[in-house]
Amino acid sequence: MYDRRSWQAAGTSRDWPRIMQRQAESAHSPLLRDFLEKSRIEASRPLSDVPLVALDLETTGLDPARHSIVSFGLVPFSLRRIVCRESLYRVVQPRREPDAESIVIHHITHSEMAEAPDIVEVLETLLQALAGRIVVVHYRAIERRFLDAVLRSRLGEGLVFPVIDTMALEARRHPRRKPGVIGRWLGRKPVSLRLAACRQRYNLPQYAAHHALTDALATAELFQAQVAHAYTPDTPISSLWS
Template sequence: MSTLQGIRLALARRSCKLPAQQRLLEHPLPARGTRVTDMEMVALDFETTGLDTRNDHIIAAGWVLVRGDRIIMASASEIRVRDDTAEGVGQSAVIHGILDSDLNEAAEAEAMIEQLLAELAGRAIIAHAAAIERGFLNTLLRRLGGTSLPNPFIDTMILERQLLEGERGSGRERQGELTLDACRTRRGLPDYQRHSAAADAVAAAELFLAQVAQLGGAQKVMLRDLC
């Protein structure tokens, strides 16, 4: 663990009032020189009611553990989240297929966070368009008395843009070439069940492994090459 990360963890520990996160912060995080093959990561996906981290909220969280260059399917999890402070699912139900009635069986946001935090200890986070996951997670953590996550975030969308720009110039986002679907199709990855949070997390993890393979393989690629 680098000094910088040590300081970051120490600061986070001091300001954190959320017991589940305090435990998480005991674990050292991977250093920037860690090779993928020696690293554990969690691919994460949130389904949300919208993109506004203050007014929208998480309705489902899916994740899967990536150990080195292997996706551990047994770890794939999906948790529905109920948020009594907000209105119903509204229009986004069209996209996610998750109806309010489904959410009756769902967990409190706090229970979801507790489970997720236990998975994140000492691990980097993989997400496609990671700003969403990062934003919603940090907002929720702060609301619950916690603090922003010190874990490194690997954004497969940004990685993809870098890999593509290496090939043929920039300006791809607008053309929709960087969606998870488009990235997977370009790499010949199979179809998946869209808008299930767990399936999206596995899909992002597979894309990540394909990107690492392109960058030279898990033995060679380090965390610093990825974020």
């Protein structure tokens, strides 16, 4: 089992193929082992050659220890095309009662959730859809930590895997996001890293937020735009994952 603190602190230089291999060797669940083997992607592979999948989880809160997943959406894609036909969206049964506030955010009602399966029933589908692809998210802390927590509680073993975080890529493009004194005096606003704000900078359309599938699509589009503007199809995957 990998130490959580070390990957949270990890930069882009992590040796992900090795980490994945080690996890595969020690994993008990065939589901996890299968995923880890398929997702061991060489660090030098160029972006244009890497199968990608955008993932978004909607949760009842920010803390995996107290909150749980209510839905997830994912869209497989490449640098060239986002393939809606292969996208996946599921509402799942949260373990704890969601508070009213988060329901307003996700527009998922209690009755919808009541009819939804427990996450364990869709874990296999989810992992199979992710397997063999690099996961792209906007703000990695949510997706990776919640997935790890769910797997720990349901399978008794966790999972870490490389992700490309579009928010982190955006932060790299805007190292000084807060305007200085003069900038503030001139009325400059800090550069927002929220998904909608990032998209706007690339002339991407406004989508309604907080639907897991729409957010996944929005993230995939944002990543295509970021690569078009700041990277090349030959950029090795290792310089973007974390």
